[in-house]
Amino acid sequence: MAPIGSLWGVSYQRQTKYILSAAAIAGLELDVKPFEFGVTNKSPEFISKFPLAKIPAFEGEDGLTLVEGASIARYVASLAPESRLLGNSIKDAALVDQWIHFAEHEINMYSDYIWQMVKRFFPENAYSESVHKSIFERQERSLQFLEQNLSVREFLVTDEITLADIVLAAVIQRTGRVTLGAAERAVYPNVFAHYGRVAGDPRIRDIFGAAEFVEVPLAPKKDE
Structure with missing residues (x-):
C-alpha cells in the first residue's frame, strides 16, 4: 500500500502518537520524515508548506497540508471508515x-x-x-x-x-x-x-x- 502522505513529528510527542496510532489501527501507511527540531522546521521548504513551523505536520499525496495533531489524526481515521475510529454513526x-x-x-x-x-x-x-x-x-x-x-x-x-x-x-x-x-x-x-x-x-x-x-x-x- 502506498503512503497516504508524509508526516513530520517526533515519537515522544503526544500529538504524533495520535496520528501514528490512528494510521496503525486504520491499516494506513505514513511516510514519516526525518526531523530535527529547530532545523527541519526552520528550513525554507518546510516553512513554505507550514508557515507556523509547528509539528506534527502532514502533507497528503494530493497536496493537502494539515497541522494540529488531532485534526491530522481525524483526517487519517476518516480515510478508513471501516476502522470505526470515528464510531459507527x-x-x-x-x-x-x-x-x-x-x-x-x-x-x-x-x-x-x-x-x-x-x-x-x-x-x-x-x-x-x-x-x-x-x-x-x-x-x-x-x-x-x-x-x-x-x-x-x-x-x-x-x-x-x-x-x-x-x-x-x-x-x-x-x-x-x-x-x-x-x-x-x-x-x-x-x-x-x-x-x-x-x-x-x-x-x-x-x-x-x-x-x-x-x-x-x-x-x-x-x-x-
Missing part, C-alpha cells in the same frame, strides 16, 4: 470530537501550564504556588468527571477503541509524567485502567512506549 463522531476536545482542553492544557511553570518557561522564571494549586484543582475536577464516566464502560464512545480513546490515552500518559504521582493516580483507577487498555493494545503498544510515570508530581526544586 454521526452521533458517535460527535461524541468522539467531544472527548478529544475534553482531553486536550480540560486535562492536557493544565498539565502544560504546570509543566511550564515548574520548568520556568514563563517570563522572569515566574512561579506561583497558588496558581499551581488552582490549575491542579481544575484538572482534578475534569479527572473526577472522567473517572465517573469510565466506571461504567471500557471505552469512551463505543465498545472498541476510537480516536477519542487514543487521544485520551496519550494525554493521560503525559499527565502521569507531570501532575499525577503514584498517590494521585491511585485516586483514578478507571482512568488508568482505560490508559492501560489503550496503550497496551498490540497494534499501538510500541507507538505509546513505556509509561514513564513519575512517583511524585513535578514541582520546583526546594532551593528555587
Whole structure:
C-alpha cells in the first residue's frame, strides 16, 4: 500500500502518537520524515508548506497540508471508515470530537501550564504556588468527571477503541509524567485502567512506549 502522505513529528510527542496510532489501527501507511527540531522546521521548504513551523505536520499525496495533531489524526481515521475510529454513526463522531476536545482542553492544557511553570518557561522564571494549586484543582475536577464516566464502560464512545480513546490515552500518559504521582493516580483507577487498555493494545503498544510515570508530581526544586 502506498503512503497516504508524509508526516513530520517526533515519537515522544503526544500529538504524533495520535496520528501514528490512528494510521496503525486504520491499516494506513505514513511516510514519516526525518526531523530535527529547530532545523527541519526552520528550513525554507518546510516553512513554505507550514508557515507556523509547528509539528506534527502532514502533507497528503494530493497536496493537502494539515497541522494540529488531532485534526491530522481525524483526517487519517476518516480515510478508513471501516476502522470505526470515528464510531459507527454521526452521533458517535460527535461524541468522539467531544472527548478529544475534553482531553486536550480540560486535562492536557493544565498539565502544560504546570509543566511550564515548574520548568520556568514563563517570563522572569515566574512561579506561583497558588496558581499551581488552582490549575491542579481544575484538572482534578475534569479527572473526577472522567473517572465517573469510565466506571461504567471500557471505552469512551463505543465498545472498541476510537480516536477519542487514543487521544485520551496519550494525554493521560503525559499527565502521569507531570501532575499525577503514584498517590494521585491511585485516586483514578478507571482512568488508568482505560490508559492501560489503550496503550497496551498490540497494534499501538510500541507507538505509546513505556509509561514513564513519575512517583511524585513535578514541582520546583526546594532551593528555587
